[in-house]
Amino acid sequence: MAAAASSIVGNNILSRLLDRHNRWPFGGLAELLHNSADADASLVSVGTFPTPVGADPFHPHFALDISDDGKGMDHGDMVRMMRIGADESIGRKDKRGKIGGYGVGFKAGSLATAHTAVVLSSCLEKRTVSVGLLSNEPYEERHERPHVGLVATQSMDTAMVDEETTTVEGRDRILDLIAKINPCLTRERIALWSGQMHGKSGTTVYLCGVRRNPDLPGRMIYEFVNERNGGDGGRSAGEPVGGEYGRGDDDKDVADMPDLRLLAPGASDRDMMFDEFPGRYDDQNAPMDYSLRAYLGLMFKSRTPKIRLFGADVAQRDLAAELVYRRRVDLDLDLDVGVGSDSAIRGDVGLHPPSEKRGLSGAMLYCENVLVSSYARQEFEIPPDERRLGVLLVVDLPKSTSESRTVHDRGFKPKDNKLGFDWAGKKRFRRKLRAEFLAYEDWADAERDR
């Protein structure tokens, strides 16, 4: 029974991880979706638990539910998931094409969002179902030792414990702890989940004790927005609704959808949104900074996996395809990004009308499909005075596979919180990107004046 990890860590171990994501409202939650993508999920749904729409995820007995249909985890995988830090045995090769690599995302990301993560995972290959618990609640409530890395596994077919890894007492203990932390997550509920997953692989993370007041500047609060217009019973869950470019008012579409949003401190009116709050995020008050739905819509460049939020599909956007007067730019830096790969890095630059309308422009940097830096101008020293143009440069950078954060393989490496890059040749890349951007702005300016 792999339940001993908690005995070797200090009480505040999890609290120390919390800060990693507090610069960005939804950065913590994003880590869970990144993990689902790494598990080859074709669909991730973010919902409330229990399911009846209307359940407020901030209620102490409710939770956020992040479920995927990815490859799931067996007992060993679950134990590794709960562990803090990457497994050295996982070589560079296995990290290629994966978003994760540091071995902290799940832990830091969940705990930045909530005090407890309950993980259920079904693994068809091994025909097992596992339950795992990571909870900082004992520490936050009573300064007691947190629950780190408790995992129990049973057979998918017989519901008997997997004797090689789990004792009956071990499983009972975990299930009791979970029910104590969240009385809705009863044994029966978990059994129900297992039944629904019979013959399938997939993973559900329940985030319990969702933080309403994340430690953000200005103490902004989240608000759960649920079917603002009195519900829409006729809509099927699989149908994309709103937000698609070209289907009317872009921002309004997103605003009408169930969402998790940030409000300015003390704001009771939902319309007094984050973008009207002057603060540290001044430079990037894009919808994705205060609306989870807007962020999820841009998170994966390839638009896979598909994402559903509170029962309605997220309109996932391919910004590069939405650019008008688009130009391909070569950001070739002669980088050696790995054997057999093309070292040329190309981007698309063009006008993006919805961004223009919001006065947003800059570089949208993806790293192997995942958004890492949005509307970036400052870091490329692109002067702010021409923002109104709505110029976007969209580029998908290859990920460095080197363990080193610096010059060794001259690749790009997302920071451990996936909110920016470390890269070799950063200066050169910056200069090149800035030059391409400004050249396009000049051209667009000249075109407009004609």
Ligand SMILES: Nc1ncnc2c1ncn2[C@@H]1O[C@H](COP(=O)(O)OP(=O)(O)OP(=O)(O)O)[C@@H](O)[C@H]1O
């Ligand atoms: N939804 C999931 N489905 C399958 N496996 C998962 C899922 N979430 C996490 N895992 C497993 O748990 C491991 C640990 O996840 P975690 O996010 O903490 O680290 P990581 O993704 O390896 O690296 P990073 O810190 O860069 O995110 C992953 O490597 C993966 O094997």
Ligand SMILES: [Mg+2]
């Ligand atoms: Mg991860």
